[in-house]
Amino acid sequence: AVVFTDIDLDKAYEFDDYCHNHQPPISFIKSEVCGLFGSVFCDFGPKFTVLDVDGEDPHTGIIASISNDNPALISCVDDERLEFQDGDLVVFSEVHGMTELNDGKPRKVKNARPFSFSIEEDTSNFGIYVKGGIVTQVKEPKVLCFKALRDAMTDPGEFLLSDFSKFERPPVLHLAFQALDKFKKDHGRCPAAGCEEDAQSFLKIAAAINEASADRKLDTIDEKLFRQFASGSRAVLNPMAAMFGGIVGQEVVKACSGKFHPLNQFFYFDSVESLPTYPLEPQDLKPSNNRYDAQVSVFGSKLQKKMEEANTFVVGSGALGCEFLKNLALMGVSCSSKGKLTITDDDIIEKSNLSRQFLFRDWNIGQAKSTVAATAASAINPSLHIDALQNRACPDTENVFHDTFWEGLDVVINALDNVNARMYMDMRCLYFQKPLLESGTLGAKCNTQMVIPHLTENYGASRDPPEKQAPMCTVHSFPHNIDHCLTWARSEFEGLLEKTPNEVNSFLSNPAQYAAAMRKAGDAQARELLERVSECLNKDRCSTFDDCISWARL
Secondary structure (H helix, E strand, C coil): CEEEEEECCCHHHHHHHHHHCCCCCCEEEEEECCEEEEEEEECCCCCEEEEEEECCCCCCCEEEEEECCCEEEEEEEECCCCCCCCEEEEECCEEECCCHHHHCCEEEECCCCCCCEEEEECCCCCCCEECCEEEEEEEEEEEEEECCCCHHHCCCCCCCCCCCCCHHCCCCCHHHHHHHHHHHHHCCCCCCCCCCCHHHHHHHHHHHHHCCCCCCCCCCCCCHHHHHHHHCCCCCCHHHHHHHHHHHHHHHHHHHCCCCCCCCCCCEEEEEEHCCCCCCCCCHCCHHHHHCCHHEEEEEEEEHHHHHEEEEEEECCHHHHHHHHHHHHCCCCCCCCCCCEEECCCEEEEEHHHCCCCCCHHHHHEEEHHHHHHHHHHHHCCCCCCEEEECCCCCHHHCCHHHHHHHHHCEEEEECHHHHHHHHHHHHHHHHHCCCCEEEEEEEEEEEEEEEECCCCCCCCCCCCCCCCCCCCHHHHHHCCHHHHHHHHHHHHHHHHHHHHHHHHHHHHHHHHHHHHHHHHHHHHHHHHHHHHHHCCCCCCCHHHHHHHHHHCC
């Protein structure tokens, strides 16, 4: 795969034609960020095969019965709902009696129900189903046909929406980026921030391109939006660059692995809602020859000063925390004498963290995450006023994060990895009426939520449905999928190597107290625990370390 950024269209056409027609095709990705607007274009060749569209684990089910009908009806055990949908492909294995289905041939699901489905096959002449059988989803490869950039530019097809409240926005941005390319060819530069003459010239170019686009001509041109686009077009903002860098990086992974569905083909995004609600004067957008000139040209010097003077609280310095710290440092948040950034995390750096927590290095293993992250962020921007703490944000540390601390905050940013901590931080933000930026990741999935006092609902206002858990009777008696087997193995491990040794140690340390506790426990529980202790001290008693290793392996 090849990735191009900030390249004019003529050069992009030339490179994409070569990549598109090469044998085998070379995946071509083009991205551009202009102020609060960004675009990505992907061309993975005339025929690109996606091996796994969604990256999810294949769904499975255990069979209870199969009918000898046309079409055949398959019923599954009712302890867990099936996740199959009409059109999915499945294979059968370990079926007793109707062994004809064990041939490994994918069969299409239809009439999918919570605990049953049909397959498009006549099983009237098959053997009679006796017992057993597992049905497993098969991921069907998908072939995508990409257009070359020069063809897609005039006939882009259907755009992927980034915001469902802006259905008409992608065609507008498609035109705006073409107009910007023409403006740069004519003037050798981007439009100047707040320049009325450049804005008028940009609007005329956009109108001319729109008139020439007979098939996809826009009825009207949003003059305000095009002025906003032109004014900030020369600025590359750190948050936008971080976002599109992540998107493009993921597209590279898709191109190289064939896993996950790629963008097809243009993707546009804008965040004009981030602009100040008050009018921006040209004088307020002028550069002052410092590292924040790009942001000033979009947001104005007043908002930049407000960010520099912000009192910010970041909770967690793991993968998300490192990314947030880097972004905040580059943006100049809390970088004036009046600003302060407090980050807290009670965890230390482990080797496994290094693959995604990029502010840490090998020599930082064993050190406090918050301290190392703060040092790295200060290296990015020496003006950053940051205070690194190793306290967990919880009721026990309210003497550290006291009322005076909370009342002085301007914004709270969560970078947490568990729901309980999120709920606690949400409760505190709700009590002190502080804005909260909440987010989380899980593999290639992510979520984000902005909580603004008196404007949006808080994090704890809605609850996710409980995660599916296998019934313990199924886990111990009849584990039939990967999750069941993992749960069973963990239960056995904890019982043998954690719970039972703890009980034995409790008995040996104070037999009389342990016996008294057993008398207070229920008969069934006391009997089970005492049998474990007796077995461990007699039958499974180990005299040497080698005996312990042998017992654990067996």
